[in-house]
Amino acid sequence: MRIALAQVNSGTDPQANLEIVREHTRAAAADGAELVVFPEAMMCRFGVRLDTVAQPLDGPWAGAVAALADETGVAVVAGMFTPAGDGRVRNTLVIAVPGRPVQGYDKIHLFDAFGFAESATVAPGDQPVVFELSGHRIGVATCYDIRFPRLFTELARRGAELIVVPASWGDGTGKLPQWQLLASARALDSTTFVAAVGQALPDDPQAAASSAPTGIGHSRISDPFGSVVADYGPGVTLGVHELDLTTAHRARDALAVLANERPIARLDRTE
Template identity: 70%
Template sequence: MRIAMAQISSGTDPQANLAAVAAATERAAADGARLVVFPEATMCRFGVRLGPIAEPLDGPWATGVSEIAARHDVTVVAGMFTPDADRVRNTLVIAGPDGSRIGYDKIHLYDAFGFAESRTVAPGDEPVTFDVDGVTVGVATCYDIRFPALFTELAARGAQLIVVPTSWGAGPGKLQQWQTLATARALDTACFVAAVGQALPSDPELATSSAPTGIGHSQLTDPFGSVAAAYDDGEHIGVHDIDPDVVDKARAALGVLANRRPIAQSPAPTTN
C-alpha cells in the first residue's frame, strides 16, 4: 500500500487549511497514494479559542474533507475539532473514497509540559481502526503516542499500520522523545507507524509558543524499528510504500504480541 504523509503548517482559517488539504491530496493521489495522512489540528492550529472553530463530523469542514477524498479516490485522515458541551473533542476525521466518514476522539489529553489540553478538550474513550485496500489501519493522536497500551490494543484489533497525526510541542529534548516514541510504538506492536506532525511554524513567536504548534520531523517506522522515512522541520509531502507482509514477518520474529502475559494491576498512584 502506498501512503502519503502531509507535513503541513495549519493556520487559524479552516477554509484556507481545507484548501491546503485539497492541494496536498491531489498531489499525493497523483503519486499513487491510497491513504493521505495530515497532522492533528489540520482544521485550525492550537493557541486560539477552539470552541468557535469546532464543527460536527457532518458539518461543512469534514464534509469538505470527504469530498476531497472521494474526488481523488483515496482515504484521508486529518485533525479537526468537534463540539462537546462546554468543551470540544480533538477529533480525527477519517474520510473514505466511497463517501464514508468516521471519527476518532483523542483519548490521552496533553496535560504536560505546562499545557493543559483538558481545560478545553474532552477525552475520547474508544480506539478506532479502519480498512484501506485490505490493510487494517489504527489511529492515535499526538500525546497518545506516550501510551503503549493503546497501540497494543490497536494491534490486537488487527492494525498493521498505525497513523499518528500530531502537533508536537517544542522544547528541550522533545524532538528526541518524539523520535524515540515513534520507533518504540512500532516495536511494541510490530506495526508500521506513520507519525505525521505539523511543520515548524514560520512565525518565530508560534515556534516557541507554549501551545503545541508543531516541530515537523514526521517519521515512518517499520515493524522492526527501522526508520523508513524522516522529514526535517519544514513543510513536506512524501509518498511511501508499505508492505503488509513485513508485519507478519516481524510478529513471527519478535513475538511481542504473542508472548504478552497478563500483569497484575496495582492501584493508581494518588497525590495529596
C-alpha cells in the same frame, strides 16, 4: 500500500487550512498515493480558541474532506475539532475513505504535561479506532497518545498493520529525540508500521511565539521491527512512500510480543 505524509502548517482559518488539505491530497493522488495523512489540528492550529471553529463530523469541514476523498480516490486522515457538549471540544481525527461514511477518532490521552493543559478546553475520547483500506487494517492515534503503549498494542490486537499518528508536537528541550524514539518504540511494541506525521515547524511568528504545541516537523515512519523507513526535517514536506504491510505479519511471527504478553496483577502496596 502507497501512503503520503503531509507535513504542513495549519493556521487559524479553517477554510484556508482546507485548501492546504485539497492541494496536498491532489498532489499525493497524482503520485499514486492510496492514503494521505495530515497533522493534528489541521482544521485550526493550537494557541487560539477552538470552540469557535469546532464542527460536527457531519458538518461542512469534514464533509469537504470526504468529498475530496471521493474526488481523488485517496483516503484522508486529518485533525479537526468537534463539539463535546460540555463547553469543550474533542480533538478529533476525520477519517475519510472514498465511497464510505466519514469516521472519527477522538483523542484519548490529553496533553496535560510540560505546563500545557489540553483538558481545560478538550474532552477526552475513550474508543480506539481501526479502519479498513485496500484489504488492510489501519489504526489511528493522536500526538500525546504516542506515549501510551497499551493503545498501540490494542490497535494491533484489532488487526492494525499500520498506525498513523497525526501530531502537533510541542517544542522544547529533549522533545525531538523523545518524538523520534517514541515512534520507533510504538512500532516495536505493536509490531506495526507507525507513521507519525507532525505539523511543520511554524514560520508564522505568532504561532512560533505561542506557548501551545504548534509543531516541530520531523515526521517519521518506523517499520514493525523499529527500523526507520522515512525521517523528515522541520519544514513543509509532502512525501509518498511504498509500504509492504505484510511485514507486520512477518514481524509477529519473528517477534511475538503480542502473543507472548502476559497480564500483570496490580499489587496494592501498604507503606
